[in-house]
Amino acid sequence: MAVPGDDVILPCYLDSQVDLQDQIVEWTKLEVKPDPADPQGRVPFVYFYRNRKTMTTVMIESLIPRVSLNQDGLKRGDVTLKIRNVSLQDEGKYSCFIPGKNFRETVQLVVEPNGVRAPTMETSQVDIISTPDPGEDQIWISRSRPGLWILLGLFPSVILSGVCVCVCQRKQPEGQKPPLV
Helix, strand or coil, X not given: CECCXXXXXXXXXXXXXXXXXXXXXXXXXXXXXXXXCCCCCCCCECEEEECCEECHHHECHHHHHHEEECHHHHCCCECCEEECCCCHHHCEEEEEEEHHHCEEEEEEECECXXXXXXXXXXXXXXXXXXXXXXXXXXXXXXXXXXXXXXXXXXXXXXXXXXXXXXXXXXXXXXXXXXXXX
């Protein structure tokens, strides 16, 4: 989850640290329709990397100045995508695909229009909540929301306390017989 103006990181990496500099890397947004100007009806890419170059001619024009891959990460099997200054239009499901490795990862980006930015000295990045599982949707939450993390930590404690109170109230003191009904 992010708010407009945040920078987000959409992780995608292989389990092994294989060099991907000579591979094709495709990032797409699943909700994007084919380009009507393309005679072959291809869907434009969020990011397209081939032959050690970013291929901007096949990318969504409005995203070109805001998206990037970490070039050093490519050497270690990491094709994580950074999107700077996200907007409401960036919300959606993104797919990372490495055809030469037959590897695909999907992530959902939620942009909260009424979100409140917490003061931070670093660029907002995202952390995974669910465990990574290739092909499974993942949910991301911005580090700039400490209140959400506090709430997530307190919720299980409140539930556990309620269960303890119920269990303690049901216990009968030793030596007493239960009331007859």
